[in-house]
Amino acid sequence: MIFTIARHELRTMFLSPLAWVILGVMQMLLGYMFLAQIDSFFMLQPQLINLQNTPGVTDIVVAPMFQLSAIILLMVMPLITMRSIAEEKRNGTLSLLISSPLSMTEIVLGKFLGLFGFVVILVSLLMLMPLSLYSGTALDFGKLFSIFIAMLLLLGSFAAIGLYLSSLTENQTIAAVSTFGALLMLWMIDWLGDTVEDGQTVVAYLSLLRHHQSLLEGVFNTGDVAYYLLLIIAFLVLTVRQLDRERLL
Amino acid sequence: MASPALIKVENLSRFYQNHRAINHLSFTLNAGEVLGFLGPNGAGKSTTMQIITGNLAPSEGQVTINGFDIIEEPREAKAQIGYLPEHPPVYRDASVDEYLTYCAKLRRVARSDIPQALAQVKQSCALDEVGHRLIGNLSKGFQQRVGIAQAIIHNPPVVILDEPTVGLDPIQIREIRNLIKSLGEDRSVILSTHILSEVQATCDRVQIIREGELIYNAPIEALNHAKETCLTIAMKRPPSIETLQQLDHIVRVEAKDNQRFHLFFDSNSPAETVVQQSVAGDWGLFEMVPDQQSLEDLFIELTHHHPEEAEGVDE
Numbered sequence: 273m274i275f276t277i278a279r280h281e282l283r284t285m286f287l288s289p290l291a292w293v294i295l296g297v298m299q300m301l302l303g304y305m306f307l308a309q310i311d312s313f314f315m316l317q318p319q320l321i322n323l324q325n326t327p328g329v330t331d332i333v334v335a336p337m338f339q340l341s342a343i344i345l346l347m348v349m350p351l352i353t354m355r356s357i358a359e360e361k362r363n364g365t366l367s368l369l370i371s372s373p374l375s376m377t378e379i380v381l382g383k384f385l386g387l388f389g390f391v392v393i394l395v396s397l398l399m400l401m402p403l404s405l406y407s408g409t410a411l412d413f414g415k416l417f418s419i420f421i422a423m424l425l426l427l428g429s430f431a432a433i434g435l436y437l438s439s440l441t442e443n444q445t446i447a448a449v450s451t452f453g454a455l456l457m458l459w460m461i462d463w464l465g466d467t468v469e470d471g472q473t474v475v476a477y478l479s480l481l482r483h484h485q486s487l488l489e490g491v492f493n494t495g496d497v498a499y500y501l502l503l504i505i506a507f508l509v510l511t512v513r514q515l516d517r518e519r520l521l
Numbered sequence: 522m523a524s525p526a527l528i529k530v531e532n533l534s535r536f537y538q539n540h541r542a543i544n545h546l547s548f549t550l551n552a553g554e555v556l557g558f559l560g561p562n563g564a565g566k567s568t569t570m571q572i573i574t575g576n577l578a579p580s581e582g583q584v585t586i587n588g589f590d591i592i593e594e595p596r597e598a599k600a601q602i603g604y605l606p607e608h609p610p611v612y613r614d615a616s617v618d619e620y621l622t623y624c625a626k627l628r629r630v631a632r633s634d635i636p637q638a639l640a641q642v643k644q645s646c647a648l649d650e651v652g653h654r655l656i657g658n659l660s661k662g663f664q665q666r667v668g669i670a671q672a673i674i675h676n677p678p679v680v681i682l683d684e685p686t687v688g689l690d691p692i693q694i695r696e697i698r699n700l701i702k703s704l705g706e707d708r709s710v711i712l713s714t715h716i717l718s719e720v721q722a723t724c725d726r727v728q729i730i731r732e733g734e735l736i737y738n739a740p741i742e743a744l745n746h747a748k749e750t751c752l753t754i755a756m757k758r759p760p761s762i763e764t765l766q767q768l769d770h771i772v773r774v775e776a777k778d779n780q781r782f783h784l785f786f787d788s789n790s791p792a793e794t795v796v797q798q799s800v801a802g803d804w805g806l807f808e809m810v811p812d813q814q815s816l817e818d819l820f821i822e823l824t825h826h827h828p829e830e831a832e833g834v835d836e
Contacts, residue, residue, distance in 0.1 A: 276626045287614045368610035368671070371574040372627040373600040519578040521537075 274382045281386020294348055302341050306401045309333040330412040334402040335488045338419050341398060342426055342484060350451035352390060353434025354444040356383050362442045380511045387431040395423045415490040422487030425500035430455055432507035439514045527552050527679050527709045533582035535568055542568045543733035555705035557724035558713040561824050565733040566713040567607055570683050574604040603677040607684055609668025613657030617648055617667055620656055621674055628675035638674050646670040662693035680704055681711045698723050717816045731824045752784045754795060757805030769794050
C-alpha cells in the first residue's frame, strides 16, 4: 500500500514538467562543473606525480562536484517537496487518502518514498558522469559508493524536512520558502561554532554540512549515517503527528 | 451486514475553537436505506460527514460503522464506506482509468479484481467513453461522476455523498439522481443536500439538522402523506367560506385571496366533492392544485426561526 502511494507520487511528479526541468538543469550545471574539475585535474597531474599518497581522480573531480551539487540541490529540493502535501490539501484530494483504509503512517511513508524515488533517480543520473571516467582511468569504487550513500542520505533528509513543512500549509510557495530557510539554516548552523566556545560540538553536530563532508571524503562513520536517519525519522514522525492533529482542529 | 444499523452516531459533538458546529447529534442508518441529510448552509452537514468518514475527529461522542468504531478501528471502519466530499477529490492530471485504478488499489481491491471493478463502476456511472481522458479536461458533471465512481469502486456497504449535484445542469442532476437511486438498491446511502426536491426524489428517510442539532427525522412517506392534506382551489364565483367548510372531509378553510382558497382535509381528498358541488352551484372552478410545497414549508418552518444562523460555519 505504501508503494502504491509512492509510485503514484513519483508518476505525478513526472507528469508536470518541473521534475524533468530540474533533472535537466542539474545535469547541465554539474556537467559544466565536471568538465571544469577534469580540466583542473589535468593541470594538477604533473605535480601529483611527485607526491606520495596522492589524491586520485575520485577525490579531485568527483567529491567537489557532489559538494557543489549538494548546495544546488538545497535550493532545488524545496521545489520538489513543496507540492507533496500542500497541493493535496488545497485540491481537497487529501481526503481521498484519509477516507481510504490507510493509516497516517502509511500515507506519510508513501509520500516520502515517492520523493526518495525521485532522489534516487536524480543522484543516479549525476553518478553517470564520474562513472564515464572509468573508460579512461581507475576509479575508487569504495569512495564512489560512499558519495552515493552520502547524497541519498542528505537528499533524503531534505525530502523529510520538506515533506513536514509541506504538511503545515496549503500554500506551496510558503512550503517551498520555509523548507529552503530550514535547510539553509541547518547547513550554515556550524558557522557559529567557530565563535562560540563550548557551543562548538553541539552546533557542529546539528550541521548537515559537517556530516556530509566526511562521507564525501569516504569516511563512513556510523555517527554520520545515524544523524541523517534520525533526522529523517524525526521529521516523518512530525508529519504524521501534524496530519493527525489537523483532524482535531 | 448482519446488524440492521450500518452507521450508528451517538451523542456526537464537534467544536471549532469555541464554536459548537455539532451538538449531541445521534442517528442511525439502516441497511438498504437512502437517508437525506437536509439543513441550511453551515448547519453541520459536511462536518458530520467528515467525522463519519474519519476526516475530522469528533470532540465528543462515538461513530460506529458496521460495528467498527471510526476512532478505535479506523482501517476496518473506513473499508466499509465510500465517500464523495463536497469537492470531488480527483487528480486533474490523471486520466479517469488511471485515477480509478489508483483508488481501487488504495481501497485494497485485489489486483486481479481491479479490471472488473473498473469496468463495472465505469458502466454504472456512464464513464465508458471518457476512460482515457484527463479528468481536468472533463466537464463538472463528469468530474462529479468520477467522484461517485471513486466512492463505490470497492463496493462498500455505505456510500456517503456530500452535495453531489451542486453546480450541475438539470440534465446532469437528473442523471446523478438516477445513479443515486440505483446505488440505493443494494447499498445504504447518506446524501447531504440543501435541494429539497432532490430528497423527495431519491430518499427513503429525511433528517433535518439545524445548528448542529437534529430537529426532524421521519420516513419520506410521512412527508408525502402530509403533502396531500392541503388542496388549493380557485373559482370565478366562489361561495362563502362556510359553504366550503361544510363539504365532506374538510377540516379547515383558509382564504388566500378573493378567488383562491386552501382546503385542509383529513385522510380523504375532497377533490371529487368539490368538483361536483362546483358544477351544481355554478362556482366556476378553474384551478385545483394539491399542495406540493410541504417539504419546503416544513424545512422553512423548522430552520427559519433563527435567521442569524444562515452564516457559513463549515470549517
